[in-house]
Amino acid sequence: MSMTQVYQWCSWFKDGRTSLQDESRSGRPNTANNDWNTARVDELIKVDRRVKLKEISLKLDIPKTNVYEIVHNKHGYRKLSARWVPKMLSDEHKHQSRNLPNPAPVSTRRLDIIPHPAHNPDLAPSDFHLFGPLKRHLEGKKFEDVIGEVRDWLSKLDANFFTQGIYSLLPRVALHGNYIEK
Structure with missing residues (x-):
């Protein structure tokens, strides 16, 4: 964590904040991380384990950051020897x-x-x-x-x-x- 972030948190807590959770904010909700996109990303990886995040992003027309979130956090894949493989072995x-x-x-x-x-x-x-x-x-x-x-x-x-x-x-x-x- 950067020192700037530490100073910002100290300032928030001095002002009465009691939680580390992000507060809700206005803006468009993330609609790219839905079940359909999650399933499609998994299919694309299973068809070609050497596929790049950018290629998946272009095929599904969703931001690369959302593809990264789906690949790494939802499916648990990581890049190994230029291939996507599950993080956990059986x-x-x-x-x-x-x-x-x-x-x-x-x-x-x-x-x-x-x-x-x-x-x-x-x-x-x-x-x-x-x-x-x-x-x-x-x-x-x-x-x-x-x-x-x-x-x-x-x-x-x-x-x-x-x-x-x-x-x-x-x-x-x-x-x-x-x-x-x-």
Whole structure:
């Protein structure tokens, strides 16, 4: 809280105010946060988890601040790895993330296949381990054959590149199944 706000509150209380609640004031009531808009925002996010608040605002013709209120406070979403995901994980998701195998030495590693539900909010290794280095590789290059350039880059990767990507997820999902944002 800013010092200006503290001074203002002190002044109000000296003048006899006894409540911290905002007083009612005149003006147009907020009509954008209705049930219909709330449902539409949820539908748009479920269709495309990478949708931006501005895009939702334009599609529904409601202010971006109201979209933010609906997305964050009513639905409990937050942006993670460029996707909207629920803030709270289910107990099943937390159980799965706590029971991931510990990384073994490279020579003895064996990857187990873990069931991955369709809309699981877990991080995908490709979001941070694959696409970042690929973008750095392609940066500043002029070429006609994008697919060929990507295939060439993939063929030159170290054999442990993808294994390292899978195991680098562990510290990001480590705290009792809750996400750690970095």
